[in-house]
Amino acid sequence: MNNASPQDFVRDNTALTTTPLLPEIQLHLATEVTPLWQATEETLAATNLPPPYWAFAWPGGQAVARLLLDRPELVAGRSVLDFAAGTGLVGIAAMKAGAARVQCCDIDRFSLAAIALNAEANGVEVKAVSADLVGRPLPGIDVVLAGDVCYEKPMAERVTAWLREIATTGTLVLLGDPGRAYFPAGGVEKVASYTVPTSLELEDREARETAIWRLLANA
Template sequence: MISDIDAFIRANTAQARTPLLPEFLLHLATEVTPLWEATEETLRRTGLPPPYWAFAWVGGQAVARHILDTPGSVAGKRVFDFASGSGIVALAAARAGAARVVAAEIDAIAVAAIRLNAAANGCVIEADGRDLIGDALEDIDIVCAGDVCYEKPMSDRVMPWLRRLAGAGKTVLLGDPGRAYRPQDGLEEVARHQVPTSVEIEDRALREAVVWRVLPG
């Protein structure tokens, strides 16, 4: 049990920028921080979930870059960033002029990291720790999801929900670098980015990520 989550995040990460998104300063695991070398077994022994929030994943970076490059697509809109991780997509939406930005994460440490990253970048973001899969998100205009198709159970649970949201008239953006369980149909390409990454978390130093618009199911 962590008594001071903010202190834990600061002690185990470094503030850094990614090459694709130099606009933002994030609390990230790097080669010089303890989380970088922590194994899943070590994390399990300490009762901590894997620190997905401490990495700027490729799919999320692609969606964030797309939003910054096309600010008119979110300006004045209400944006929901699902499985927000570090909050990078939510930060991009806030910077691009969204009227409201909600970053959803069920990991309490991720919620704290999103709040810290928002403060570091002068962005206003609502961090929501509830499991909202299946929610109608009636007060949202745009739904973003980065890297949610890396495991079959997750993809099988999330994609039908995203299609329902698209069917309800929401713009649904999926960022994906070719994960194994991304659907092969019902998607429309919006943008494509070459994303520098680390071979420690991906299988190569540069990955191509596509921003897809999810079509109604």
């Protein structure tokens, strides 16, 4: 097991399933939180691996994905970046909604493996990108999508400031958020909201009202 590839690790520690909000999309997801966390720590501790966020469909991402399937005109024919992609759920939804091309960006190599497996399971092609894009320009990107990126203050502030700069170029920036503590208080415009069923292992309630916000350039 110590020699398992990232894709093998994803396959061995998840099940291919769907979420109630998104029956159209199959994902390799952890069926229980604790066993996967333990497997990550025990089997891969030497690699300084981050927590396995890639194995869960977080509410913000689910809401953005649902919006794209309900309103495909937001991404149809456009070039899309799924930022901090995790499972790749949002990027996969964008492709299913008719995006011309999608990049799914994450710095966790296990996330990149999950993205590849999940895209294959859904019969779509996305480009998995391993890079910290924060602070960089995004030439050629028409839409930036992100879910649940405001759970830690330093990251939320850094990412929000960068995405506001991206929005000044005319890029559409949509953020899915279930009321995280560090989501910006202003400079956003609500696009839609969904009630997302959740697990009490991950959240403090069985469903979270989750909004999708357009991030405005000037705030």
